[in-house]
Amino acid sequence: MNKIINKGMLSGLVFLMAIIVGLYINAWVPKQWVEQIYHYDVSKNEHGQLSYVFKGETQIIEHVTDYANSVLNQTHLDQLGDVDPAIKSQWVRLNNGDIAQLKPAFHFGFWSLMPAIVTISLCLLTREPLSALFSGIITGAFSLGLFDITDGVIIPYLANQSSVGLLILYLWLLGGLLGVWSKTGAAQAFADFMTHHCVKGPRSAKVITWLLGVLFFQGGTMSTVLVGTTVKPFADKAKVSHEEMSYIVDSTASPIAAVLAFNAWPAYVQALIFVPGVAFLATESQRIEFFFSSIPFSFYGVLAVLGTLLLSLNITRFSGERIRQAQQRAAKTGKLDADGATPLSAKELHTTDVPKGYLPNAMEFLCPLLVLVTIAVGTFIVLGTPEVNWAFSAALLLSIAVALGKGMALVDVIDGLGNGLKGVVLASVILMLAVVVGTLSKELGGGLYLVNLLGDSIAYWLLPLLLLLLSMVIAFSTGTSWGTYAIAFPLAMPLAWSIGHIHELQNIELYMMICFATVLNGSIYGDQCSPISDTTILSAMTTGCDLMDHVKSQIVPATWAMAAAASMWTASVIIFT
Template sequence: MLSRNLATWGFLLLALMAALYANQAQHPVWKEQSYLYETFHTADGRLMYRYQGEVLPVDGLVAYQDSPLRQVNLDRLQEEPAVKRQWVEKQDGQIMLLQADFHYGIWSLLPAFVTIALCLICREPIVALLAGIVTGAFLIGQFDIVDKVLIPSLGTQSAAAILVLYLWLLGGLTGIWAKTGAAQAFAQTMTRHFVRGPRSAKLVTWLLGAMFFQGGTISTVLVGTTVRPIADKAGVSHEELSYVVDSTASPIAVVLAFNAWPAYVQAFIFVPGVAFLATEADRIAFFFDSIPFSFYAILAVLGTLLMSLNIFTFSGKRLRKAHERAAKTGQLDAPSARPMSSGELHKVQVPAHYQANMWEFLLPLLLLLGIAVGTFMWLGSPKVNWAFGTALVVASAIALCKGMSLENLLDGFGDGLKSVVVASVVLMLAITIGGISKQIGGGLYLIDLLGETIPFWALPVILQLITMVIAFSTGTSWGTYAIAFPLAMPLAWMITQDQQLANPELYMAICFATVLNGSVYGDQCSPISDSTILSSMTTGCDLMDHVKSQLFPAGLAASAAALLWTCATFFAL
């Protein structure tokens, strides 16, 4: 422990010194960036453009050849350009916005590198993300971390929306379900009526994983704690059970994305001048349009279903041997295993006089799904806040009408908030480091370095591999999104333009899906991921037995997904 602490502090000190050195020694490299927007003339002849749903005037239009923001002029600069944004008109009449952006060369990747490296050293995502933020701030010469970096980032509308949805609505709803025992009553009803042996126990676990489609810790805790007693009685090995719980957590949340994921991810995928990513509604719609390309998530969920049906063709020898051991000897763990005890984790504390009913869970859940899917069909964008808000109100009203005291209800709500506080801190830090990565030009540097050299068909797999490594190292998919999307999406868009792909939106959707799914794979397989640890803990499985046994089926799904993504890119030609 002492050596790890020394390594952490030593590395952090070196990182901060490197950031300060880069701030003094590396001058910004200014690059011409051109963005196309929808422009039009109003009735009175004014030239206007649309930006994130707003109509704004085009001011100061000049000829492109006269603009100081052309690359040939930026290359002569010895200091910061006097003008950083300017509307220009080319000789063919095309109107675009020129912008002078900058990067610090390879130093622009320093915050991401520090974040990943520190996670490998200290295995604490919060420490790693905070260190990446401080390093990025020092790199741009900003030393007032709280007032000038954290508060402006967390004070945005998108950050507030994520906090309200994830902390208050989602956390509060799961807390009330736990207090009333509604989720457990539903799970117990399912298991009592459908479990007849190991196969049906695993199948019920898979179905519950699909029903609790919020992903991550919430799904693993709810499913793992409710099915373990029944699965143990049915003779399901702990390796199999923990794999089903883990592999139907985040992967199912990608496929059934009527949850907090689209609202969070959309904040990182805005690319100026890309019409189909212009507004928040556009970006959320883009998320849902990309779901058919989430090949890893789809294959992981299907592969888990096959194993639940005792079809081990794609599951690997570790899971198959665990199944055979449990069937022949009744031993649910390997002889050398050191199972993680679930202890009092999320122990249900239903008031003594209160009788839980499965409909207290099922009715709010159906309303949640109905509102999310209905608004998606009729409005083009799922109103997730409406869905969770309605489910929370209905769950609370049912509990009060059945006789639960307001004090007990608020206790449950508070417990739900507590259960997602740490995850919320990770989200807020992830938002901040994503903004800093954009500001210091990490994505711009990659475009400058790789944009003209990477074949279009190779980028998806490269992004998949990068995000797999980041998420495996950091133990968080959501933190990986904040690091990877601001780098990946501009690079993907640049390749569509440079290599003149006929269907850029399709290509962007494929690249988006590789980042999304590569991050899920790395998070799912990482031994320091909270969902991995909780999957082992709630099912009573040895942590490393769980990690090793799921590497083969998850790796097989990731390999097949890589092949499918590569083939799919040719449809963008």
């Protein structure tokens, strides 16, 4: 009891400090403005106008100013203090003749990291992510002078297509699908089928999970949800601990996507790595080729996937004490969660409530799942991006249609949908609050501050390690790898090019590939290990694991893999460049 009281008092103290820190930043810490240069493939159209392509649409550049005369260059920004620039962006002609876009950005120095520090500290302290995330939101909002948390922060920050899409997918579609499967007994029937034909014990259940993680190599939230949803029924039946399952699901999502990169990643990343004057990064096709050429240096991605394979084969030397204890607990007691755990997947999804007279069939699980995967992969091949909402909508409608066609009453189907929504509502709220914290951290300039700590006078062999550390911290504090790419790559790649020339490296392209790989993989690691990451939350939710149990158990094997990868990057730089 005293331990609970002390933890509550300490949490309350941290929350109070969060409010004080936010108010202090807003009142006393000045903004530090930094120019941001964005390079595009600018060309002249048939009318002689300067134009560029953004998100598939051609944009006309109306006016270009010399860099020296721009009100957004660093010299002018240094004179602003706390006053905001008069304009948001400006097209300029650089000294080398290139056309680029200038935008102002700011940070508060170390104080920009406070929302992430408060959130992560409270997550580790209380194991209660809701209050931790809300404390982080309070800190970030007060720092920006936003005191109306509901109408001024949460609603506006979630009122965008990306956030609404997450809510629809993970609350309505995923929750509804899981609820229908629970009501029809489809998930349990599939578990029985797999147990009888394929899964003979915990090891085979984990190996199948690993194989599915590799096969669904689209990465990110889609892979996490697909694999976690598919394997949970038979993994629970095989008595595999939830800590093991959430680790396997999470570590075969983004890591495999960086290695088997036939997905949306290269198209997104290539737009961030253009460096003026670098011939092998001049065009989009060359940048995509550069991405694929750097894949052999994605050491962390390879080692992370191999680490989950070792765990699947019950080789736990590098898995850490927590995962070993979880494995032994499940084997000896049958308990899939630790004592005191609070699984994100609610009890409504752990049990079946099949109406009397309804006969479950494994095909009620397999057919919607095949439709889901087919649409997701097919739309990626045809359209260039996986339409995950279409896929889950079709799977949900098919599951409902089959249930009604087999004679289930509509009221029972609706009851299943309701239970499914209740089962994922907590995780969905956590996910939404995590999005807000990540957005606030980015707006406060935490990543920008970390990047600006680097200079151009460091040793060439040390730069990959510094970029690695930088991307890890940014991704861990913001909970997003793709957001980290947008912050780090436009600054890391020119820096690598500059350092390579200063030190007159013989193979500067290879050097830049290694630096590129450290940012790519460091962002994945930080995202994986962050308790405010969507993939971390969804890995815990779909496998039924306690969020902080997943975070604490995964960070050890992930760190082993990253330490080995860091050594390999350093050796590669010294030997090959």
